Amino acid sequence: NAGVTQTPKFQVLKTGQSMTLQCAQDMNHEYMSWYRQDPGMGLRLIHYSVGAGITDQGEVPNGYNVSRSTTEDFPLRLLSAAPSQTSVYFCASSRDLGELFFGEGSRLTVL
Amino acid sequence: AQKVTQAQTEISVVEKEDVTLDCVYETRDTTYYLFWYKQPPSGELVFLIRRNSFDEQNEISGRYSWNFQKSTSSFNFTITASQVVDSAVYFCALSEASYQGGSEKLVFGKGTKLTVNP
16 A cells, blocks of 8 residues: 655755656545645645646745646646755645545755 | 644653643634644654544543644643653644535644653
């Protein structure tokens, strides 16, 4: 049972570089979302999706893009990385009325 | 706007003590969901409980119990006879009720770091 799979687990970028954090789930969940976790801040919602082709912004969307072309995948794109985007990123998925299943996290450092 | 406050940043107890983690929330919605998640030192997020706003019954699961009080907008979490393995960061979270009733948008508190010493 893979659940929610995030790649890469670790990444170091230079300011201005772009990259994509991959997220895939094999539970046929409709809902997927991306959170970032910063020390002392808890988790904050970046973007979410309620189904293929439907995405919306969360609390901290600036600097990030998402798309949802399939039910399984929900990639998060950093367009031009900034040091403020240094964080741990969690992808999550859920069914309606269900718990949120999280991936193991991706630790991103922007120099 | 929705908000979750976990006033206790860090708590340290000795094994076998009972400990209560506080959670106070703010929302204008009449229908909402409350959650607790555990994040052990390994970093993953583990679901503990989900409660909807219409169900104020307290819940007990083994050594864990939850006290939901709408009158004080609180959803407190108690660990009875704590163990070293309970050491983790615990997050309380709030979700508005979407038309599909999902938990796709959570607002998290900043977390309480619990250390249980042997």
